[in-house]
Amino acid sequence: MSHEIRIDKTKSPKAKPDQSNLGFGKYFTDHMFIMDYTEGTGWHDARIVPYGPLELDPATAALHYGQAIFEGMKAYNTQDGRILLFRPHKNMQRINVTNARMCIPQIDEDFFVDAVKALVNIDRDWIPASQGTSLYIRPFIFATDAVLGVHPSNTYKFIVILSPVGAYYSTGINPVKIYVENSYVRAVKGGTGFAKTCGNYAASLKAQAEAAEKGYIQVLWLDGVEKKYVEEVGSMNVFFKINGEVITPSLEGSILPGITRDSTIHLLKSMGIKVTERRIAIQEVFDAHKAGLLEEAFGTGTAAVISPIGELNWNGTGIIVNNGCTGELSSHIYDTITGIQSGELPDTFNWTVEVK
């Protein structure tokens, strides 16, 4: 499959936001990439056009039945003036895994990496330069049939929008308080937990809101069957360092296969640290803490990269991890991944892709 990308540049570029106060996903660049899918024709009409509103029929399937998926990735300005993407093919591969689960047609992964590159290149002046900032890239696909029957849509839109984002932690990485969720369930094996589909995120809002009211920044999800095994933290994967070994829940269908998770595992292995993917019970984490063996805990994700866990509360029992401080390993992984992403460290794993 090969496509031409039609380019229609904006005639009225927007003012760029203050780089010191970007926040996350609040500002959008001058252009967006759009491509349509029609059953029989396939993906067609690839174009980069001025960022602006979509005209959608009120019966648009995605608004009613949630057949919609997304990805999240970032572009970085390096100090020597290059623009780097971080493992973009992994995102496009995951789109196809998600699409298969959600009955959305497959995409041409190479072409869509090229499309992202073309879009980022056009809006390259929007990539912020200050420490910790980046250009967040949001590819998403949604069902556009304007019919109310519950069935896979015959038409879709693939859109990529770009948002300059600030450092996730304005004062460097800081440990967060996490509430172990016992009532609400994020996902269960046989469901859509491994897919990056919109419904997973809507389902998580209530638990998140209730934890926030109790003073916790995120929830730690337990499995939906036994409420026993650790799944994710908020919308991040989670790692525990116990007695020198790093353990992360194995991917068994209910957990998102995070790209930062994968990068972290590679990095740990290259450091000679034992890393194990397996089911881990929350009781085991608490027992390890009691025995003085829980050394660090952290979440991994595209937005925050590494988010150290300073406190865990489960059924009213709170434990403080690593005296509430960011662990040495958490810091090292954060520094290494962000260093590779921003071109400050050598790309020993061949993870970055330059936008030219």
Added chain:
Amino acid sequence: MSHEIRIDKTKSPKAKPDQSNLGFGKYFTDHMFIMDYTEGTGWHDARIVPYGPLELDPATAALHYGQAIFEGMKAYNTQDGRILLFRPHKNMQRINVTNARMCIPQIDEDFFVDAVKALVNIDRDWIPASQGTSLYIRPFIFATDAVLGVHPSNTYKFIVILSPVGAYYSTGINPVKIYVENSYVRAVKGGTGFAKTCGNYAASLKAQAEAAEKGYIQVLWLDGVEKKYVEEVGSMNVFFKINGEVITPSLEGSILPGITRDSTIHLLKSMGIKVTERRIAIQEVFDAHKAGLLEEAFGTGTAAVISPIGELNWNGTGIIVNNGCTGELSSHIYDTITGIQSGELPDTFNWTVEVK
């Protein structure tokens, strides 16, 4: 809370579709109801305007994180020229139950019933008259913040659209073949199964598509924890008549509390038939069939009202229910509910509400 509804009538009414070939949710009427929500202001700017496309920012939260819900209800033309809604307050109550789960602000139930009445009244010429047809009413709410952070939106749209729909079964009600789903899970306790939110429907598409390939019209969902207990059939509630008693799964958080389900239970009780809401294992259904005690099985829902089950396949074992014919009780419930809905039978339960 009291609201004025601003009315802006279309200047170019559409041609009405052929009533003999309406299908489901394919045609929409001339008008729609819209109301906006803004944090701090609440629901405001209620209006009935010409049906037409919505202008939505590409970052619209509902398209990314699925914070969107809907309802389904019907309006009927009676032979004596009245327009009837069927238990509309139940739909609006359920919206609020769904909203609470999905972190969407509550609505004023009475006002929204009035809004539906006003909209149906304006498009009353669109209500089809022939046997089995009706005007399908689709209220829905979705998050409209154009920000990529995962959190409850501060702004929403409540929209109601109307679609003239045909008889669900063109040749009367017919038993369908159902595949008992062992791999995919629709919902689990602690999740969003009881809420009418978009993600539940997207999650169901894959199993539905695979069952269709095997020649089955719908799947029967089992519970996500033990894959043992019956939950729903497709997007309908399910009933089994076993040895004179009617059993339907109890509402324990993973099942939609259907309004046709509730109406069916009331009707059965009024007929002096024993009806029990409890967990029912699929094994029990198959055992009852083996013992010659499984008399009928049927689904209930707004679209089809009653959908008799003629065949069930579980792990490769097929059973034929009631010789593959529509059961006497299934027929009777269908005739009674549709009779009340269309004004042909006396409304002994006070279920209908007239649109004046």
